[in-house]
Amino acid sequence: MHHRVLITGAAGNLGRVLRERLRGSFPVLRLSDREEMAPAAAGEEVVRCDLTDAEATKRLCAGVDAILHFGGRSLEGSWPEVLGPNIVGAINLWEGARLAGVERIVFASSNHVVGLYRRTAMLDHKAIPKPDGRYGLSKAFGEDLASLYAYKHGIKAFCMRIGSCFGNPSNRRMLSTWLSFADFERLVRVGLTADYLFEIVYGQSRNTRSFWDNSNAYRLGYDPQDDAEIFAAEVEGKVSGNPLSDELQGGDFVPPDFSGDFEKL
Template sequence: MKLKKLVLTGAAGRLGSYLREPLSKMCDELVSTDIVDDIGTLYPGERFVQADVAKFDEVHAILEGADMVVHFGAIVDERPFEEMLGPNFVGSYNIWEAGFQHGVKRVVYASSIHAVGMYPKTEFIDTEVAHRPDTFYGLAKCFTEDLGRMYWEKRQMESVHLRILSAAQVTNPRALGSWLSYDDLIQLVSRAIDTPVVGFSVVYGVSNNDRAPVDNHKASFLGYRPKDNAEQFAEAILAEADAADPTDPGTMLQGGPFAAFELGQSDMSLMKIVDDRKKT
């Protein structure tokens, strides 16, 4: 069944750029929103509305008449708590509360491995382990997962929380296990939208990697079956990599470099993320 209206926050971001086109085909109207002035050429059925998720009135206006929200809008990095509070904490509350007031059926949320980033990679963790955030960024993901659970249990508003590991080009040894390809990202979000009943659900956003450090079997009902495998990059990546340090939390823990960051501080250069966002 095709949705009447779907809202995508964070539409100007790298992941949002790959989601816009497929989401526009799943609904009569896709409302893409971000804090930027423009997101380029729009797809058929898509319109852009500039808005700040930290401002309730702006979120409330955009969600009127929406069937579902794909919420990817946030600061995507570690920052001091005061900087994260509006976009990453208050922004999530605004989405859920405005969505509830408008009768939104479901929120699909870009959570993160950083909600459980302090677990060792040698533990094959599933979707029901307790939160162990590695940063204020990860803490915001824990908050929103708990928010989603509460709105389901108290108000019957569904949500799917996608604990994305690393949706970026494979440029380092960690990504051999954590990679989520853009095609698999699109499949993951699509299944979170078109699965008839989800309640409150958590699923890891990771491709079909031989070295994946997480277990998705308790989310199998979503029908997410990733097709890509980072092992195709292993020989080249490992040939250029330095020897792993087993005492380095950035190597040993699920959160990677985030697990080694001081709270409120970040060095994203360690992630070697390529900005290959899709152009329109």
Template structure:
């Protein structure tokens, strides 16, 4: 793919997904700004590393100056006390969107999650425009983040793409991943498409590989972003039992859903 992007910022670049996105944009963007609260080292003349926390709106706005787009990966990536999720995932997303508005950024790609619909049953094929059914407090925080993205698109004209990431792994490590796996190659493909797709206002799309057993509809990502995933977890299926209880029914979130997953984070200390 020829570079079609100017200056692009990645927040949370030191996290699990960050290195894959960084490698992809290193080829596709004229300049990549690496933002994380941990120290990150720039690699080459087309990278700049900045230490900043998404809690600091002013620092974000300065980091975003001159940027064409932002890929927002920073945040808590699993179940946590609700106050922490509000501070990091919701307030943090607000800060990123507001900093982008102030800096004149054209497009923001939000790392949302498949868990915004994790309480749908496994036999239900979910389309992106169906109502949210989060499987826990983390999922709720991502629903709120998507709502902020929609509001900034509608109110301020910011172009926003919320990618509902699947299970990002080098290869599946549990039975559920036969449905939810997102390969590094497809992750990079979805992010590139989210940054370059034309005629975007607000788009929410599932970013998951082309798994034969997937729960989620990919038509939105293909029609609105122009990306069709290429990998399929089916080639790893022999490593998992066909009669795994996961396939007997229950929520798509699997072990991430249900009282046992949520209650440890809502009980009084």
């Protein structure tokens, strides 16, 4: 039983979902973001922190048993936009966790780590990364950082390559990548309780059209209950019309700045 669990990125979309769904599950839920958050409720601590500030991040990690790391930029951006929150911030968080004796970190990685694979490829947790941009690369770096601190320092790492976590799918791609909020909670709870040292799993529901073999998550106890296929009639025709978006797993993250050979992907 973890006493104090920290959620970074608590003001973001998924951070707010976790705050609501995990409230009362632990004696103390510490919530952090560089943006303003709702005031603390019973059993909550609200700590505003910019993860690019190493000293502030060390203080943030003090007294914490487990971290749900959802802080950082969630969209493609320029190198400076991605570097600070997603790379420097991640370094500071894992180092702060090491110094504080944190037991485990559940990391919000992304499907964009493997976004340049074709949709005909079925990937598992051992797939070699093919990031579709700077954002995807930053998440691949986060997975490697998690591996370093797991194997060298013993901080358990559960890297979730999250697909599309929304209330409902909104286009055809999401019939393959969707993660319902209920299954999102189920996967996070596996990350907080399962026995592992370092693992990569996919953040998806049990979708009929999935791009990903998620047997590694099932092995650890994940049992998703939802399937995007129930929304197929509503979103089947919602495509971009751009082959880069429609034929590669990364979708709309692929076309910006693309200058490679599409036929070699």
